[in-house]
Amino acid sequence: MLYVCDENFKRLGIIGSFSYLLWRKRYTSHGEAELHVDVSMKNIELLQKGNILFRKDDNEAMYIYYRGFTEDNSGNDQLVIKCFTVVRWFDRRILWEKYNFQDTPDNIIRHMVFFTCLNPTDKRRVIPGLNFPYKPILEEVIQFQISYANLLEQIESLCNTYELGIKSVFDGKNLSFDLYKGTDRTINQSMNPRCILSKNFSNVLSRNYEEADNDFKNTVLVAGAGEDAARKLASIEQGSGLSRRELFVDARDLSATKKVGEEEVPISDEEYTLLLKQRGLEKLLEYEEFISFDCEIDVTKDNTKYGRDFFLGDIITIRDDTLGVIMNSRIVEADEIYRNSVKSLVVKVGKSVPTLPEKVKRMVKS
Structure with missing residues (x-):
């Protein structure tokens, strides 16, 4: 079930049934969604551009940026809706002047949002209803200078560089933004419950592995x-x-x-x-060695559940004896897909990351 509200978070109605829903969440950048529903006056009126979709079982909100009409395989008219997570609202602002920061990367992101969206000199630039609570995450202080750049691009660049997650948190009434670090759930540690995805453990239905270094620079x-x-x-x-x-x-x-x-x-x-x-x-x-491992997770198995045993941004262990691959990697993307009420889940992990914080610190200071 999907709930719909307007840009001021006023509840408008419910989408109770649909033929297809892709709900894609990304760790270091904005996510997206695609919805296919029957063409009806109710759906056409509810699903207007700018309106917000949200789910009771998920805390991220998506706003509609595209509407189109098509036919399904049976010749029935379908309304196609495409959305972005409201994190992409930051794409509507630029940094209006030059800033020199000497602070942690997470605080720099908060400062940029504060100066451009929450308390800018020109109050016409305020995006109403935003809340970005202070929650310290990183300790390392960096030098950072930026001017006249797109706000979202700079946020996502810092998130990628320092392995920070960014998400919107919406409870149906109030919206806030959150920076966070995923949890280490790899086989190498003992502080947290471990998560291992493997066909041997019957929690992976299919997988796709790719690696390339044609653009790699060091x-x-x-x-x-x-x-x-x-x-x-x-x-x-x-x-x-x-x-x-x-x-x-x-x-x-x-x-x-x-x-x-x-x-x-x-x-x-x-x-x-x-x-x-x-x-x-x-x-x-931007020129790292490309390593990608996509896994379709068996949502019927109870031994490893997404949203309970592991989450977007967590570092987990991937094991594939057939390919000879064992890697500790961060979950950078999660696709929840519903086709006629049947759910599937595909997660994408990035390259092996256990030593990345140490690597970043060493490279900047060397």
Whole structure:
């Protein structure tokens, strides 16, 4: 059952039946949904662009951005609705000036939202009804400079770089946003209940594994402010010989000054080097080795239940003896699919991540 409300969270009605629903949630970025329902005046009136869909058994809300009409295999008219999670509302704002942050990545995200959506100088930019409570997550402080960029893109970039999850939390009346870290449920730890997905344990129906390194880079030279021999440079370097894969990043947009009060003052060489390395790290993460493992989970089995034993963003163990694959990986995407009331679940995991926090810290500071 799906509930519908308007942009002001006023309850409008219920969608009690549908032929197809895809409810896709992502860890570090916004999710999406697709709904197919019979064409009726009720459905047409309820499912207007901008209206919000939510479920009692899920705390993320989706807003409608697309409507279309088609025929199913039996020739029946269907109304097709496409949605994004309301996290994508942040795509409607840009950073209107230059900001220099020296803070944790999660606090930097909160500051950006505060300055652009919650308490901007121009009150016309306020997005009403938003709440972003403070909840400290990370401890490492970074140097970060950004100006005149899309807010959502910067949020998702920081979430990807520092393995942070972002989601909307909607209870049918109130909306807030939450940053969070998934739980380590791998076989290597003993603090939390373990989660192992494997055909051997009869909780995986099918799987698809891919890996590629055609775009992989592990060394970056970043060039910032200045000209010719005076240009400021920083690098992150790994590997040698054929294992070394180099990338150049032009970061001339990173200013060598910052505003203190009403005055522009020079940024110290140490701070500016950290800014350049932060930019380099973000770019390197765009060129990581590609490893993907999609698993269709058997929702009828009680030994490993999504939403009870493991959640989006958790790090779990994947084991496939046929492929010779054992990997500890984060669940980065979860698709709940309903076809004529029959549910299936497909989860996607990223590359192996147990040492990523240490890797990020080492690369930025090296």
